[in-house]
Amino acid sequence: MPLRVGYVREHFCSPLLQFSEVDQGSTFTLVECPSGTGQLISRLTNDEIDIAIALTDPLIAGIAKGSKTYKLVGSYVTSSLKWAVITGKDSPYNNIQDVQGTTIGISRNGSGSQTMAYVMALENKWPTDNLKFRINNDIRGLIDSVNDGSTSAFMWEWFTTKPFVDAGEARFIGAVPTPWPSWLIAAHPTRTTALDVSAFLAGLTKHVKAFASPEARAGPSVDFIKDKFGYPEEDVKAWMKDVSYPDDCAELPSEVLTKTLDVLAQAGVVSIPEGGFDLAEFFDLNVVRLNSAATSV
Known part of the structure; x- marks a missing residue:
């Protein structure tokens, strides 16, 4: 039975989409999760997908909080994610400092949009114990929310939201990069086999390397994103210049793991137990190869 691979249909997943076009459903099928990593984790929990390509921080936070429904099996994007801070087209907010103490829109609890609000607060030395959130499910709900005034701002990947800003539906008022590599790969530890997951990762690696090669960055990968997502060429080239894959x-x-947990603990998102975490709680060591000799964090 083919693996069910959950993903968010964004430009980051272009190598995955290219892999899927070649595979044609023989070893895996794609399950779109438009609400982001929170939805991916929920679908892993509910036996709706077997593998998730998702944001680093919510994946790690979920395991740190006790989830047993997935473990980390690999890496997908090694560069930081540029999170835009977005407000309504006619809102009174003009910079990040203006939204302190207001209600921030998020896609769902435990999502990257919520975690990055904590990172934004830490960077600006705001208290993190009284942040206020409103769940708005997806990008459409988030944009509606900042325009009807029920939230002040929300955070989402810069280039994904730029078309809405270019169309005059919303405004950028700042940006916050992740202090960790942006995308990891997780799999359910009992519904998948190490052999199947390893085979999927090997195939994905081939397409990642082809997509990120200098030759592809100079033209074919830019054209693929333009055709699939309709982004302006200058935006695609700017993104391609900075993104890196493993x-x-x-x-x-x-x-x-250590860097991400440290920031999440500072933000009050997770609590690191005395003596630290056992790496085996986070990684499927039958699949992933860690390039460090550490055994606990």
């Missing part, structure tokens, strides 16, 4: 999707530096 040499091997089945490899992962363990310091990604």
Whole structure:
């Protein structure tokens, strides 16, 4: 039975889409999760997908809070994610400082949009124990929310939201990059086999390397994103200039975990137990290869 791979239909997933076009459903099928990582985690929990390509911080936070429905099996995007801070077209907010103490829109609890609000607060030295959120499910709900005044702002990946800003539906008032590599790969530890997951990661690695090669960055990968997502060429080229992918999707530096947990703990999102976490709680060590000798964090 083909693996069910959950993903968010954004330009980051272009190598995955190219892999899917070649595979034609023989070893995996794609399950779109438009609400983001929170929805991906929910579908892993509810046996609706087997593998998720999702944002680093919500995945790690979920395991740190006790989830047993998935473990990390690999890496997908190694560069930071540029999160835009977006407000309504006619709102009174003009910079990040203006939204302190207001209600921030998020897609759902535990999502990247919520975690990054904590990171934004930390960077600006705001108290994090009284942040206020409103759940708006997806990008359409979030944009409606900042325009009807029920929220002041929301956070989403910069280039994904730029078309809405260019169309005059919303405004950028700042940006916050993630202090960790942006995308990881997780799999359910009992509904999948190490062999199947490893085979998927090997195939994905081939398409990632082809997509991110200098030759492809100079033209074919730009054209693919333009055709699939309708983004202006100058935006695609700007994104391609900064994005980086792993040499091997089945490899992962363990310091990604330590760095992410440190920030999440500072934000009050997770609590690190005395003595630290056991890496085996976070990684499927039958699949992923860690390039560090550490055994706990």
